[in-house]
Amino acid sequence: MSQTATEQITDGRISESQMEAGRRAYELDRKHVFHSWSAQEQIDPMTVVDAEGSWMWDGEGKKVLDLASQLIFTNLGHKHPKVVEAVKQQAEELCTIAPQHANGARSEAARLITDRLANDLNHVFFTNGGADANEHAVRMARLHTGRHKVLSAYRAYHGGTHLAINLTGDPRRFASDRASDGVVHFFPAYTYRSHFGSETEEQETERALNHLRDVMMLEGTDQVAAIVLEAIPGTAGIYVPPPGYMEGVRKLCDEHGIIMILDEVMAGFGRAGKWFAHQHFDVEPDIVTFAKGVNSGYVPMGGVVMDDSIYATFADRAYPGGLTYSGHPLAAAAAVAAIEAMESEGVLEHVQRLSEEVFGPRLAEIKAKHPSVGDVRGVGAFWAIELVQDRDTKEPIAPYGQTASVMKDIMAECRSRGAVPFMNMNRLHICPPLNITREDLNFGLDVVDEALKLADDFVDRK
Structure with missing residues (x-):
């Protein structure tokens, strides 16, 4: 040594x-x-x-x-001293409050998060972590579109709760996946281990998009509510999608009225060098899920950021979902401090x-x-x-x-x-x-x- x-x-x-x-x-x-x-x-x-x-x-x-x-x-x-101090101060001011009430920490956290996303991603539903964020994102997409099927990539990881583990595309789902939750898996673009025999990034993008188009057609494009993708797959191997792939997925979603859900649980909040990893590509998702780095994991927090059109679905129609600790003040205060520290430092x-x-x-x-x-x-x-x-x-x-x-x-x-x-x-x-x-x-x-x-x-x- x-x-x-x-x-x-x-x-x-x-x-x-x-x-x-x-x-x-x-x-x-x-x-x-x-x-x-x-x-x-x-x-x-x-x-x-x-x-x-x-x-x-x-x-x-x-x-x-x-x-x-x-x-x-x-x-x-x-x-981190700023995040620790924010949690201490919040505990003294308002340690906890039920989610049906407004409170300053949660409101400010929502503002700071949405300010770092596209202009129409304006609304945050806070969860306890990444898995339930992905669960609720799919629920919202299904209710918004009136469709049930969801496409998700092999080699992906989206969480350990019931639907999230079915969305997951790695072996951890095997013991719990009964193929009964409307999830259909497809092969993602992965240049190093191409499923399509590609020799270049250009070939991989073209062939992976053709494959996804075929899966959508064979499953019935009018049956698919959403496509769920990690902006940059994390646990599966941190393989950045090749140029044009994410843009091609966005185009397919637009063609068929499919919601594009990007899972930023691991890759978001600076991990990939931008506030959100999908900002490396020319895409604007309909829904972004987050957790982990939003407050450096100091207090459990996740969330679903939805665009204005999905928000409108529930403007005069109750959303059938909620969590006791949604937007918990201690977690929200940590998120505010973490985002501000990342900015100022x-x-x-x-x-x-x-x-x-x-x-x-x-x-x-x-x-x-x-x-x-x-x-x-x-x-x-x-x-x-x-x-x-x-x-x-x-x-x-x-x-x-x-x-x-x-x-x-x-x-x-x-x-x-x-x-x-x-x-x-x-x-x-x-x-x-x-x-x-x-x-x-x-x-x-x-x-x-x-x-x-x-x-x-x-x-x-x-």
Whole structure:
């Protein structure tokens, strides 16, 4: 281990009493906490006893760089003082209020969110998170159009609630998807792993749009209420749609009166270097869903932003849906503070510089250095490293839907060296807080660079 990494890992911040509290937390966790997406007896969760900025301290007092922004939501890092102070002040002024009442924090949050979207996206229905935002977006589209079918992409992720998991296009839906909720999946544009044999981005756009057009026709265009797409697919691999694809989807929706729902839960609020990832393309969706980065995940919040025409459907007709904590004042106050901090601190500009000057060049170097790296891709502070057994065939380190043991070894090696990226299947995602320093980001990329030697060894043994 390098001297730099050693210095970063132990800094004496965590006291013995904090470590003892961490041991107690781990003990109680293992006795009583049921973890998501996990076989309960096969996990060993990392205890976190403190966190600040881009760093966490584990139960042993070790300092670990958060290259995943938790589940890609701490866009402003941990303990951002302006967001923390806003939550404190709101708790003292008005800690909670039912959603049928107006309150200042919720109203201001709605204004700040809609101000950063197209002119006709003026209305926000607040939810508790991303999954229920997507559920309600589909409900609104169905009621607005009078149609039932919804098209969603394979490899997508839209949440873990009933309809959201059916909208999801990855293997996590298998145990719950009975193909009875009106969801039809299609192949998205994905240049690196093209389903259409494309060799160029232009071919991929044309062929993927032809495929989508065929699916719409075969399902009955007058039966389709909405198309749901992640603006930039996140958990599935952070693959930016090729030029013209999103615009082509928008055109198909317009031709057939289909609502375009863009899921910005992970990619929104600066993650992709713009306020919303779809602003990289020349499209204006009918509905945008959000969560995660809206308030850096400090208090749970999500939402549906609808355009004026969908709002009009419910102007004199009750919308059949609601949530007890919709627009909770503490979450709304955190959102106001987070958006204002991103603006005043130049976070988007910082992300764009990091993308061009650090993420892009460093990850290109890593790809060139490691035969196990088949592809690196991303935008903003939203990047993926895809690991393969063979660059020519693009065979992943493990079959789709599975995780090779070497991936867990890589994650363990990263943690031992002082950084934790996000892992899914055969990929590492590098998605740190948006305000991470260059120094810290370069340290994290050094850690990943070293850990990828394990993947190279795995490939060499094949």
